[in-house]
């Protein structure tokens with residue numbers, strides 16, 4: 001099976017986690033795109049979606065799915081999104097698509113985070129994928145120096161401006177053995193908007209696409 005076929009598989013499987021009659025939290029990325037296309041098939045059975053990016057909003061609306069502003073909802077039963085890496089505890093690295101801040105906001109509204117990913121995303125220790133950090137442009141160099149003190153090499157993602165008007169640093173060389181304290185530390189530095197460690201907002205469940213079918217990991 002190709003990676004896209006695995007993504008399509010979990011995008012379809014995620015429909016089982018959608019609660020009929022409710023608003024669905026929708027992430028961003030190529031795996032989520034498959035989910036959105038599946039969601040369109042049951043659009044009359046949901047109350048709409050809260051989206052984590054302009055890209056996902058456009059795709060949802062193109063399918064005729066109502067997109068609500070996050071400020072209009074108090075909670076969501078479920079948030080469905082991909083990941084760049086996920087470990088055996090449900091901790092993730094996200095932000096490969098530069099949507100990490102809005103993804104964390106929507107995840108925070110949700111009771112459950114359903115991660116959909118192909119098997120290549122499952123890792124023992126987070127950090128092989130460069131850690132995305134969304135930063136206010138003025139603080140770019142300052143935050144990069146602090147990351148260097150943690151042992152990471154931060155590189156500016158060229159040509160990328162987030163939906164919030166900020167930049168992304170991609171950090172190589174970090175071995176994230178203890179995701180929760182690292183998330184907390186980096187996130188409180190001045191100028192950091194969001195770090196792409198999702199420990200506080202880890203997955204409740206992961207639908208992992210494997211050649212043998214969908215493997216469900218519960219955390």
Ligand SMILES: O=C(CO)[C@H](O)[C@H](O)COP(=O)(O)O
Nearest residue numbers: 029030031082095096097099
């Ligand atoms: O965090 C994300 C976007 O900011 C995505 O969920 C992550 O990059 C995975 O993307 P894909 O499904 O395309 O592999």
